[in-house]
Amino acid sequence: MASVNLEKIVKTYPNGFEAVHGVDLEVRDGEFMVFVGPSGCSKSTILRMIAGLESISGGELKIGDTVVNNLRAKERGIAMVFQNYALYPHMKVYDNMAFGLKLAGLPKQEIHERVTQAAKMLEMEHLLDRLPRQLSGGQAQRVAVGRCIVKRPEVFLFDEPLSNLDAKLRASMRVRLTELHRELRDRGQPSTAIYVTHDQVEAMTMGERICVLKDGTIQQVDTPTTLYDRPVNAFVAGFIGSPEMNIRPATLVARDGGLGVEIGDTMLPLPAAFSDALRNRIGQKVQFGIRPEHIGTPRSILASGSQERAAIANCLFRLREHMGNEVYTHFELGGHDFAARIPTDFAGDIDAAERGQTIQLGFVMDKVHIFDADTGLNLTLGASQLM
Amino acid sequence: MSSDTAVSVMPKTRIPSNAEVLRTQRKERISLALRYLILGGVGLLMLYPLFWLLGASFKSNQEIFTTIWFLPRDLTRLLDFSAYYNGWMTRTEYTFATYFLNSFLIVIPRVIVTLISCTLVAYSFARFEYPGRKFLFSIMIGTMLLPPIVLRVPQYLMFKELGMIDSYWPLILPSAFAVDTFFTFLVVQFLRGTPRDMEEAAIIDGCNALQLLWHIVVPLLKPALISVALFQFIWTMNDFIGPLIYISTVEKYPVSLALKMSMDVSGEVEWANIIAISIVALLPSLTVFFLAQRYFIEGATSSGIKG
Numbered sequence: 001m002a003s004v005n006l007e008k009i010v011k012t013y014p015n016g017f018e019a020v021h022g023v024d025l026e027v028r029d030g031e032f033m034v035f036v037g038p039s040g041c042s043k044s045t046i047l048r049m050i051a052g053l054e055s056i057s058g059g060e061l062k063i064g065d066t067v068v069n070n071l072r073a074k075e076r077g078i079a080m081v082f083q084n085y086a087l088y089p090h091m092k093v094y095d096n097m098a099f100g101l102k103l104a105g106l107p108k109q110e111i112h113e114r115v116t117q118a119a120k121m122l123e124m125e126h127l128l129d130r131l132p133r134q135l136s137g138g139q140a141q142r143v144a145v146g147r148c149i150v151k152r153p154e155v156f157l158f159d160e161p162l163s164n165l166d167a168k169l170r171a172s173m174r175v176r177l178t179e180l181h182r183e184l185r186d187r188g189q190p191s192t193a194i195y196v197t198h199d200q201v202e203a204m205t206m207g208e209r210i211c212v213l214k215d216g217t218i219q220q221v222d223t224p225t226t227l228y229d230r231p232v233n234a235f236v237a238g239f240i241g242s243p244e245m246n247i248r249p250a251t252l253v254a255r256d257g258g259l260g261v262e263i264g265d266t267m268l269p270l271p272a273a274f275s276d277a278l279r280n281r282i283g284q285k286v287q288f289g290i291r292p293e294h295i296g297t298p299r300s301i302l303a304s305g306s307q308e309r310a311a312i313a314n315c316l317f318r319l320r321e322h323m324g325n326e327v328y329t330h331f332e333l334g335g336h337d338f339a340a341r342i343p344t345d346f347a348g349d350i351d352a353a354e355r356g357q358t359i360q361l362g363f364v365m366d367k368v369h370i371f372d373a374d375t376g377l378n379l380t381l382g383a384s385q386l387m
Numbered sequence: 388m389s390s391d392t393a394v395s396v397m398p399k400t401r402i403p404s405n406a407e408v409l410r411t412q413r414k415e416r417i418s419l420a421l422r423y424l425i426l427g428g429v430g431l432l433m434l435y436p437l438f439w440l441l442g443a444s445f446k447s448n449q450e451i452f453t454t455i456w457f458l459p460r461d462l463t464r465l466l467d468f469s470a471y472y473n474g475w476m477t478r479t480e481y482t483f484a485t486y487f488l489n490s491f492l493i494v495i496p497r498v499i500v501t502l503i504s505c506t507l508v509a510y511s512f513a514r515f516e517y518p519g520r521k522f523l524f525s526i527m528i529g530t531m532l533l534p535p536i537v538l539r540v541p542q543y544l545m546f547k548e549l550g551m552i553d554s555y556w557p558l559i560l561p562s563a564f565a566v567d568t569f570f571t572f573l574v575v576q577f578l579r580g581t582p583r584d585m586e587e588a589a590i591i592d593g594c595n596a597l598q599l600l601w602h603i604v605v606p607l608l609k610p611a612l613i614s615v616a617l618f619q620f621i622w623t624m625n626d627f628i629g630p631l632i633y634i635s636t637v638e639k640y641p642v643s644l645a646l647k648m649s650m651d652v653s654g655e656v657e658w659a660n661i662i663a664i665s666i667v668a669l670l671p672s673l674t675v676f677f678l679a680q681r682y683f684i685e686g687a688t689s690s691g692i693k694g
Contacts, residue, residue, distance in 0.1 A: 053587050074593035086584035090606035099602075100592030147588075 002064050002077070002154035002192045003029045004050060010058035011045055011216070019045050020216040022059065027155075027194055030185050032178070034207030035196045038239070042216040043196045044159055050194065051080050051157050063155060074104075079148035080157040083164060085140045087132040087147075094128040097147045111150075118149040121180070138169045145177070149184075156181075158195040162202065170202075178206050200240050204228070212236050234287055234376035237369060243292050243328060247371065248336040250288035252281050261288050261370070264334020268311045271366045274380055278370060286379070289369035292328070292341040300346035301362035310362035317353040327351070331361065444470050444663035451658050471667065474660035477649055479637060483664060486645035487671075493630070493641055494623045497559045501619045502612055504565035509574035510600055514586070524575075531568045543632060557633045558626075562619070570615045577611035578604070613682040621672045642668045 004027040011020035027033045035043040048054040052073030101111045119125045162170045184191040204224045212219040231237035250261040259270045321328040327347045329340045442457035445464045546557040627643040
């Protein structure tokens, strides 16, 4: 049993700067939790507090049933993979992996068994005799992971472990780490994992749940799909998803039989389901959010079967980026920049459009989000996507 | 078809370019030769005194003072190592074996205590937070600016009170307290440039502060520590004023003092002997330098990072 419980965790530095403001979070036993956020959001600080590398200024941290606030790192049952791998440069791979076990006073035979078993699991038996400087980035990463596995910790901590790898290797290591986690869990070994990253793609693909952080406070903790479809505020909406959600200023207006949003000089009708949530805000400034894939050409809207829920508007074409299967289309609506992701097969007119030309694009209105202009809170959380 | 064309076209385009390549290569070779000629010439000029010293150990007194050419007139003298033998035996009751041994009795303990004290002090300055740390560090840097001569008199009086005059203690003991601030500074700077990740990984692996120092920090510091050992070895080996002040018994003289003494013993100085023994006196430092050169040059580049 190795859940990790954070209760009102606070971090204040000696100069008085409060980096973490009373964070409450439960990481369940065996769960793969990802901390994600922009740099400076204190995700690494929280991880380092869990690891015992940073002191905890306030609150209670539990690993399993034990309060570990004042326990040393080695007594917490954790293992950590660092961004720079942090392999001991003067020790061979075998000794790097065995170092912690030797310090713990394990018998030689058992150390040998654990190291060879982990090496087998990570397919790096041939690397055991090498020095860290003789390894490639990907290999060094595997050794760093191996060093954690041999310790059989209750909790694995990962501090941006893939950010030093090139894009291709990062993608394959992502899959490998996720598989490794599931494999450990299936074997019944403790496998709670907390993974810190600033890369939302890593967060979305690896996390069973994601904790989005900003300025030392948790914004939202949930599964990747929920975060994507039902972000609690404009920050989460903008951070999760690539290319990011279009979030632009707009005004709520009344129209015959319902509500609409006015973006510059263009009015888009909102579905009736939003009325309850937004009725008393008519005339107020809001932020209008729509993901790029919910904007399309009339043909692509038709093909996706959402033509009845879509509003067609005249837009000013600016630029297209061909991604192969999709065309990222940049355009202006009501004086604001927007981006759309349109399947290449349905790009149609866009392919021939000139810069500055007027094109018609459809907005799938039941997929939009309306955020409070000041607080950024999602006002349509109850209504959108429930239909 | 296309490959045929390529084959037939290639020689045509390559013949003129070949000549151009040759011309460029010739130019590069000439420029390289010129550069090496100049470098070699200046290098030779710098090293000439050393060559002269080597040659002079085979010359007579008269020839030493009359010729600038480094080889003796009579080249057969190059096979005559009597100056080395005579120099080594000295005119005192002790041979240079005693003096070299004395030098090592000072140098080796001093290098060891320097390494230990510098590492401990630098580790504390670079890695721990405690009140007054910055103040203490700036005081340490301040002492670097102090001319060493200022400390001679008070230090002499202190060691006299402790009854350590005419022993090696005054030459070794200060280094045990990291007074060689330059070395401490060197190690602090090196440590500051080393990422802490490895130490943090070791903390998680279960190291306490001392295990961390021994298992992780010291191996990381190897290039810096080798530089420290090398400098301390050479400087102590060459130190003249320290032993001159504190050592008064001939039996305890290190090489530097013994060399000076062989010039003073009598009016009739056989310079070849002294020069021969100076060359021998250079050997330990040179040997240590060449042995450590690889690490010395490697410097600050070793770490576990590769991205």
